[in-house]
Amino acid sequence: MEHRLNPRLVASPRSAIREFARLAAETPGCISLTLGEPDFPTPPPVCAAVQESLDRGETHYIPNNGSPALCRAIAAFEAEAHGLTYGPDEVIVTVGATEGLFTALTGMLEPGDEVIVPTPAFVLYQCIVGLAGGGFVPVDTAKTGFQLSEAQLRAAVTAKTKAIVLNSPNNPTGCVLNAESLAAVAQIAREFDLFVICDEVYRQLCYTPEIPQFSTRYPDLKDRTIVVQSFSKPYAMTGWRVGYLLADGPVKRQLEKLHQYDVVSTVSFLQEACVTALRQDPTPMVEVYRRRRDFALARLSEIGLPVVRPEGAFYIFPDITAFGLSSADFCRRMIQEAKVAAVPGFCFGAEGHIRLSYCCDDAVLAEGLARLGRFVDQLREEGR
Ligand code: PMP
Numbered sequence: 001m002e003h004r005l006n007p008r009l010v011a012s013p014r015s016a017i018r019e020f021a022r023l024a025a026e027t028p029g030c031i032s033l034t035l036g037e038p039d040f041p042t043p044p045p046v047c048a049a050v051q052e053s054l055d056r057g058e059t060h061y062i063p064n065n066g067s068p069a070l071c072r073a074i075a076a077f078e079a080e081a082h083g084l085t086y087g088p089d090e091v092i093v094t095v096g097a098t099e100g101l102f103t104a105l106t107g108m109l110e111p112g113d114e115v116i117v118p119t120p121a122f123v124l125y126q127c128i129v130g131l132a133g134g135g136f137v138p139v140d141t142a143k144t145g146f147q148l149s150e151a152q153l154r155a156a157v158t159a160k161t162k163a164i165v166l167n168s169p170n171n172p173t174g175c176v177l178n179a180e181s182l183a184a185v186a187q188i189a190r191e192f193d194l195f196v197i198c199d200e201v202y203r204q205l206c207y208t209p210e211i212p213q214f215s216t217r218y219p220d221l222k223d224r225t226i227v228v229q230s231f232s233k234p235y236a237m238t239g240w241r242v243g244y245l246l247a248d249g250p251v252k253r254q255l256e257k258l259h260q261y262d263v264v265s266t267v268s269f270l271q272e273a274c275v276t277a278l279r280q281d282p283t284p285m286v287e288v289y290r291r292r293r294d295f296a297l298a299r300l301s302e303i304g305l306p307v308v309r310p311e312g313a314f315y316i317f318p319d320i321t322a323f324g325l326s327s328a329d330f331c332r333r334m335i336q337e338a339k340v341a342a343v344p345g346f347c348f349g350a351e352g353h354i355r356l357s358y359c360c361d362d363a364v365l366a367e368g369l370a371r372l373g374r375f376v377d378q379l380r381e382e383g384r
Contacts, residue, residue, distance in 0.1 A: 016347045024341030031368040032341045033356045038236035043280045049273035058269045064260045066093025067271035077278045083216050086246040093244050093266045097201045097230035100245040104226045107255045109134040113162040120350035122171045146175040150184035163195035169202040172348045172355035173317040174310020179212045186218050198227045202313040204234035204282050207290045223248045234282040289314050292358040299369040314359050321352035323384040338375035340368045
């Protein structure tokens, strides 16, 4: 009966990132720099808080949008840390940022509506837009240092455009949108009455203090801004599947219906633990990532692969166009011949690049980059 399924689902590709991670796992001795999975444990006080919730018997239905205490804690945290002015009643606690993105996009898209996404981009946006029957409109930033201009956005807008998705710091580049890029987005969003979805899951993993963020910079656009956040990355809680969505009251009150139909609520006995998580300081983790970022930048420069300096997240996205191989071929050969795995740029809509993740032990990273260096030397010897 597969033929009777929704063709949009059948047409959806499987994650090629997982595919390359699997290839790496199946290759004996292969070092994998593929997955964006923090290599730190979840902070112990956060884990202990789950047991305390269970001991208190917090195992029943809670309000759809999350426990009142967690919604209050999120609103207070976002106000204090990022200057955002969302009240506790403008928060939906979601099943990771993934559900937040589904809720936001499926809540606004009618078939045929278009969504502008600066690429390279996290693959999920395209999948959700496709499932909703929308049109995915990539705006290539690879030749503009991963920054946006008003002209680029203007050329991508049509009468069908509904939203622009921003992800800064970005997966896969680690780059941060500068003030000019954000101003271009604000101008186009105002002019064409668009939503701006800010995927801020890497916001706390930044290497420079004064990172401009759309949500903080344009409080006057709060009515059209939807912030999607996650506990996954800053607190090393990927398996917990908790995140949140912030939206202006009238928008949030519609979106919450989707969340209610879809998941009812997130897990009751994780709510207090998430309050505890918001009190954790991710700085020590960020310092480790920064050290690895510096190391990877230095090694890639020695190897001679051009790269735009990442200012956040835990990815680096070198340019491999010099070798004349597709990113998939480059990565396949690198796994087989050099026993090191990366994710091909095509997975993010950006041929000519590979994504390396530095969520791994320093020694593993050093060995992985040494292997990459030898592989690149070998390609050069082949005359590539
Ligand atoms: N957005 C981006 C940019 C991501 O990289 C990820 C995870 N890799 C997510 C959203 C989803 O995160 P989660 O569902 O774990 O919160």
